Amino acid sequence: MALLVICSVLSAVMLIDAAVRADVGTALLLAPWMLLVLWFVYVVGVASRVRAQRDGVFVQNLLRTTFAPWARVQRIDMRWQIEIALDDGSRLTCFGGPSRRRPQRLGPGRTKEDANGDADDAVAALRRAKANAESVSPVPPIRRGWDIPAVVALLAIVAWAVIAVLVTRG
Template sequence: MLLLVLTSVVAALLLVDAAVRSGLVNTLLLAPWPLLVVWCVYVVGLASDVRADERGVQVQNLLRRIEIPWSRVQRIAMRWQLEITLVDDAVVSCFGGPSRTRARRLAPGRVKEEGVAETDDGIAAMKRLRANAAGSVDADARVQRTWDWPALTALAVLVVWAAVAVAVTR
């Protein structure tokens, strides 16, 4: 998130500087390039996410979205990243998502802090959601794979804008 904010601030400062020094038309011709950098930082650093609820788990890896109902989940495990094994033995690796909580080192004479136990572990929370939903899930539900259409639309606009800027300046 911090990198996205910093990138956005730098892009805004560059565009304001371009507007002050060379005018609005040149700024519009330069704008797609720093905005493409901001878009890339967003997609790589922030868009990937894992959300779980009583219906299932929603995974977004870069621009790909996967909705997995609990009835299709065979195993939830942590390897290098969160991995969800489906009943057909397909594995969905999650780029963003929960991680195991590390045990904290304590100084001599101190007691273990509350709130760092298994109950706060993101993977344990997902397993609890899955266990709680075991009786109420639809056995015929399917895994749905879609794209992040808003991000792809923004990319298409920026690419067309960049192509127009190149065509105008050549």
């Protein structure tokens, strides 16, 4: 999230500078390229997440979204990232969750540090949410889809970039 804020501020400063030094039209021709970078930072760094809900778990990996009712979740494990085994045989790797880090080396006089505390807490929270979930009959299906707002934003930015290229080449 901090990287997105820093990139947003830098983009705004550069666009304001372009508008002041050249004109607003030039800034509008430069804007889609900066917005494309911001979109990429958002999708890779912010949008991916894992969220436990009362009736299931919601996972977003980049642009793909999956909602699995708790009854469909077979197992929740931690390998390098949180992995959820579903009853249809598929495994859902959660890019947006905490990840297991390499154990840290210990120097003289240092004590062992728990490098995976956050990851273990997230897995335990998901397991508690599953254990506390009420059983629903019939069991709803697993829903997979796309992050529609992010895809629409990408299409708008690409259209704007195409227009900017056509205006500058024309």
